[in-house]
Amino acid sequence: MSDPTVLLRNHGVPVTAQRIAVLNAVTKLPHSTADTIAEEVRASIGAISKQAVYDALATLTSKGIIRRIQPAGSPALFETRVGDNHHHIICRTCGTTADVDCAVGERPCLSAADNSGFKIDEAEVIFWGTCPDCLASS
Amino acid sequence: MSDPTVLLRNHGVPVTAQRIAVLNAVTKLPHSTADTIAEEVRASIGAISKQAVYDALATLTSKGIIRRIQPAGSPALFETRVGDNHHHIICRTCGTTADVDCAVGERPCLSAADNSGFKIDEAEVIFWGTCPDCLASS
DNA sequence: TCAAGATCTGGACTGAGTCAAGAAAAAGAT
DNA sequence: ATCTTTTTCTTGACTCAGTCCAGATCTTGA
Known part of the structure; x- marks a missing residue:
């Protein structure tokens, strides 16, 4: 994946440390839940609120940077592989x-x-x- | 749909008023949530606990009498159309x-x-x- | 550097579903 | 019809996943 800062700017998304950390966590752990991503971010940058995780995931999804799926019986899962309708x-x-x-x-x-x-x-x-x-x- | 009492007995499910009412509600309102089904049952037989609704839905689903789907972003939905993989x-x-x-x-x-x-x-x-x-x- | 707007934090809250103890009901045997 | 055993229902508490909100903090652009 290209530089996350560049990726965010190219999609018109203001760059914050939290968003970069969330994007890196989704890259590292595809098909993870918001909670798992939050834990990975906390391991990476020390602290982040649940609201910021949900907000970052929602923004990244709406801009097409990541993809959100939600199989039956599962919470939402997130991945960076986008654009190929896999x-x-x-x-x-x-x-x-x-x-x-x-x-x-x-x-x-x-x-x-x-x-x-x-x-x-x-x-x-x-x-x-x-x-x-x-x-x-x- | 055949007689619900017969349907239940044929699937080895003990017949209770609550199960019959839930099955009738799912028949009447396909693709409904558990909450909508509970409301329909309350209109029909007067009272039912949420737990009994969830239990009946789980039993009917496990016996293949009804089908449970859960599209992304939705609570579980139930329908009586089964067996054709639609x-x-x-x-x-x-x-x-x-x-x-x-x-x-x-x-x-x-x-x-x-x-x-x-x-x-x-x-x-x-x-x-x-x-x-x-x-x-x- | 500053101001405006966006984002984050922390905690409260909601919706969908589950857990558990005790009461009530169904089924099967007699 | 009655009785016993097992299952189911009721009620209320609880969990999980996600949302809401006020105030603090940060990013962007001038």
């Missing part, structure tokens, strides 16, 4: 989350036979199953 | 949720080019967009 595969047993390339590479990558008059802008796909580790121990 | 289309503006037939009709209906060693049992697809009503008023 999907995810999640283990039902341990929650491990991995990326899956999108065959199309952009939204929407599927069409609905009958879209009920909706204008579709995204087909969110999540593959659910069991990861190799949990398969091995069952 | 997908959903959701309006980003007002939250309206509609069913979309699955082209395959069973799980998993998509495969991942690279499944990272996972054994996949479901490809959850959610179409996001704008519904006709929200399109018309924008």
